[in-house]
Amino acid sequence: MNVQLFETAKQDADITLEQWEEFAQSFVMGQAQKGEILLGHDQEAKYIWIVVSGVMRNFDNDSKGKEYTKVFRGPGEMLGPYSEILSRSKTRYSIQAVTQTTFIRFPYAQFESMMAKYPQWERLGRKIAEKNFLEKEKREYELMHLSAEDRYQEFLKQYGALAEQIPQYQVASLLAISPEALNRLLKNKKA
Amino acid sequence: MNVQLFETAKQDADITLEQWEEFAQSFVMGQAQKGEILLGHDQEAKYIWIVVSGVMRNFDNDSKGKEYTKVFRGPGEMLGPYSEILSRSKTRYSIQAVTQTTFIRFPYAQFESMMAKYPQWERLGRKIAEKNFLEKEKREYELMHLSAEDRYQEFLKQYGALAEQIPQYQVASLLAISPEALNRLLKNKKA
DNA sequence: ATTGTTAATTGACCTAGATCAAGGACTCTC
DNA sequence: GAGAGTCCTTGATCTAGGTCAATTAACAAT
Numbered sequence: 001m002n003v004q005l006f007e008t009a010k011q012d013a014d015i016t017l018e019q020w021e022e023f024a025q026s027f028v029m030g031q032a033q034k035g036e037i038l039l040g041h042d043q044e045a046k047y048i049w050i051v052v053s054g055v056m057r058n059f060d061n062d063s064k065g066k067e068y069t070k071v072f073r074g075p076g077e078m079l080g081p082y083s084e085i086l087s088r089s090k091t092r093y094s095i096q097a098v099t100q101t102t103f104i105r106f107p108y109a110q111f112e113s114m115m116a117k118y119p120q121w122e123r124l125g126r127k128i129a130e131k132n133f134l135e136k137e138k139r140e141y142e143l144m145h146l147s148a149e150d151r152y153q154e155f156l157k158q159y160g161a162l163a164e165q166i167p168q169y170q171v172a173s174l175l176a177i178s179p180e181a182l183n184r185l186l187k188n189k190k191a
Numbered sequence: 192m193n194v195q196l197f198e199t200a201k202q203d204a205d206i207t208l209e210q211w212e213e214f215a216q217s218f219v220m221g222q223a224q225k226g227e228i229l230l231g232h233d234q235e236a237k238y239i240w241i242v243v244s245g246v247m248r249n250f251d252n253d254s255k256g257k258e259y260t261k262v263f264r265g266p267g268e269m270l271g272p273y274s275e276i277l278s279r280s281k282t283r284y285s286i287q288a289v290t291q292t293t294f295i296r297f298p299y300a301q302f303e304s305m306m307a308k309y310p311q312w313e314r315l316g317r318k319i320a321e322k323n324f325l326e327k328e329k330r331e332y333e334l335m336h337l338s339a340e341d342r343y344q345e346f347l348k349q350y351g352a353l354a355e356q357i358p359q360y361q362v363a364s365l366l367a368i369s370p371e372a373l374n375r376l377l378k379n380k381k382a
Numbered sequence: 383a384t385t386g387t388t389a390a391t392t393g394a395c396c397t398a399g400a401t402c403a404a405g406g407a408c409t410c411t412c
Numbered sequence: 413g414a415g416a417g418t419c420c421t422t423g424a425t426c427t428a429g430g431t432c433a434a435t436t437a438a439c440a441a442t
Contacts, residue, residue: 068335083328086321115317119310122317126306129320130277136327137261137274143334144259144367148429168390176335181429183391339399358419372399374421 004076005050013124019114023121026110032097039081039095047105048080054101055165059173060093067173071135072098074162080108082132099165148177149185195267196241204315210305214312217301223288230272230286238296239271240264245292246356250364251284258364262326263289265353271299273323290356339368340376 009015029052032038038049041060049056051073058079059069070093073079081091085108114121142151152175156163163171172182200206220243223229229240232251240247242264249270250260261284264270272282276299305312333342343366347354354362363373 062336070331083325086325115314119313122310122313123306126313126317126320129317129324133320133324133327134274134277136324136331139331140261140327140334143331145253167388169388177428178430179390180392180431184429187391360419368398369400370420371401371422375399378421 009124012127013120015120015124019118019121023106023110023114026106027104028106030103030105032101032103034097034100036097037094038097038103039091041092041094042090045081045084045089045091046107046109048078048082048085048108048111049095050078050104050106051075052102052104054103055098055162056101056103057096057098057166057170058093059096059170067170068176069170069174072159072162072166072170072174074159098167098170143176148175148181151175152182152185200315203318204311206311206315210309210312214297214301214305217297218295219297221294221296223292223294225288225291227288228285229288229294230282232283232285233281236272236275236280236282237298237300239269239273239276239299239302240286241269241295241297242266243293243295245294246289246353247292247294248287248289248357248361249284250287250361258361259367260361260365263350263353263357263361263365265350289358289361334367339366339372342366343373343376 006015006017006020009020032054038056039045039047053075055072055074056079057069057072058081059067061067071079079095081093081095084091084093111121111125115125142154146154152171155171155175159166168182168186169179172179175182177185197206197208197211200211223245229247230236230238244266246263246265247270248260248263249272250258252258262270270286272284272286275282275284302312302316306316333345337345343362346362346366350357359373359377360370363370366373368376
């Protein structure tokens with residue numbers, strides 16, 4: 001996992017192995033049970049998680065308890081309160097283990113100090129921000145242009161094998177529809 | 192305008208005046224009539240615009256001709272086919288002058304070469320990507336959580352004085368509702 | 383095995399916003 | 413000042429998806 005991430009970093013921004021090791025000093029391994037909340041609402045936004053195995057998600061719920069999921073992440077992917085860190089605010093969206101997971105966690109401050117020290121890391125930081133931006137643009141497009149059904153198709157395409165590990169009501173919360181609506185949509189598909 | 196942008200760049204990333212001038216060599220001033228399309232669908236994505244006066248927008252339309260606006264920009268703000276440049280694809284969203292405008296235009300390649308040359312520019316590039324990301328996250332939140340009416344309130348808050356210069360049907364296309372729906376919403380407000 | 387808990391399913395009904403169609407109001411231009 | 417565009421307004425009707433309520437299925441935990 002660690003190795004795979006380094007390879008990407010090397011390719012994106014010529015990160016050296018020495019630098020990566022300096023960075024990885026801050027890594028802490030951990031595990032979480034299905035459903036466990038790793039970062040709750042209104043807490044301090046400090047850490048980024050890397051999924052080693054399992055599925056994690058970033059979600060919140062409104063005043064009526066309705067859930068909204070921003071993203072699911074699987075093995076080799078990162079997630080965390082990125083926007084809250086950037087805007088220096090308390091967390092709005094929680095981080096949760098969707099399934100039993102193993103993860104690596106590091107403080108974003110460590111990444112920041114790498115960026116301050118090495119221009120290549122600044123570049124890596126830019127690439128990451130750009131990638132996240134592109135992801136959000138795609139999402140904006142889907143939310144604006146597509147029907148619930150078409151968003152579901154996109155979901156399948158994007159998440160592939162991960163999709164099966166995610167409970168239906170959480171998928172609904174990603175698509176911004178009710179669990180009942182998703183259920184009916186699926187029923188009609190089969191017929 | 193140029194001066195104001197430099198000040199921001201200086202503050203965000205310690206850009207020096209010499210560097211800024213090197214960058215600004217690529218600036219070309221221009222004007223556009225109300226409604227004029229500066230970058231159409233399916234063209235090569237190369238340039239970024241800086242609004243000097245007036246209002247510009249980034250929009251597209253689906254197969255039925257329905258419009259979708261991603262963003263409006265006013266004086267001192269930038270817009271362009273950012274995601275298309277980053278993903279090296281042909282433009283999906285067009286750039287249009289909403290009102291009579293004056294603008295500066297520069298090739299993104301110039302910005303890229305500044306980033307390759309100076310670490311501070313890499314940092315500036317990161318800050319810009321992060322800012323754009325935060326904007327999209329806000330938008331994702333609004334599209335997922337808020338009703339058309341609440342999105343309209345957010346629109347007023349975000350765009351302030353610019354709002355008055357934008358035709359109603361274009362505002363509707365930002366909120367992802369039909370012009371008729373926005374009109375009714377406004378009528379009910381007044382009553 | 384039995385009970386408690388969480389998730390999925392189904393039905394009945396409701397509502398925000400879409401769509402279609404037809405007028406008005408305002409600008410321009412000649 | 414008469415058309416010709418645009419844009420805005422209003423009415424009638426439709427529909428995707430929401431909400432509420434009840435049932436069943438799946439899974440854990442004792």
